[in-house]
Amino acid sequence: MSKVDAIIATMPAMQRSEVEAQWNKLGAAEAPRLPDPLFRRLTAQMLQERRYGDVPAIIRRELARLTEVAPEAAESSRPPVMPIRISDGTRLIREWNGRTIEVLVRDDLFEWEGRTYKSLSHIAREVTGAHWSGPRFFGMRTRRG
Incomplete structure (x- = not known):
């Protein structure tokens, strides 16, 4: 287990001040005022990104493309209905x-x-x-x- 993995594994038991200390070690801006569980997840994500690298740009672009909403779909809160296909012989x-x-x-x-x-x-x-x-x-x- 790497040092980062060990830190992340102990984060649920850490005091908020200890998590903020980890945040500060990352050299990021001042710790954001977020609910504790969200702040812990964000800190863990940043630790992982520093250790293992960020998501590649091609993956980020594909995720952004997949989350774009077509104008006609944006008007409706329900997902589009797909036609039912019945195979011959069913x-x-x-x-x-x-x-x-x-x-x-x-x-x-x-x-x-x-x-x-x-x-x-x-x-x-x-x-x-x-x-x-x-x-x-x-x-x-x-x-x-």
Whole structure:
């Protein structure tokens, strides 16, 4: 274990003044007025950066790029909904009022009881007699980006 690792390992038991002493040894500006847990983490991070080096610039740029929000996404607080993709040959099974409903996915069509349908919603309506979202009826959830 390196000296830095040993210091970091003992930081939770240190008094704030001892952590501030470590901060001052780093030659940084005056210790920031932060809540104790945050100040300890920041000091530990700075110790690690001095010992092992900072995050490479290419990684920082990539992290910054990944955290940028597209203008249209910024308007909504919810992440974008990803489309559900169902592979050809998939079997969707649902129990409804004691009856097992089994649908076979074929290309862009759905087969149920020997007939083909363009959407799962049509099948759900046939089964229930009410308007249902087909994917919801079969328990499929949308993926959030």
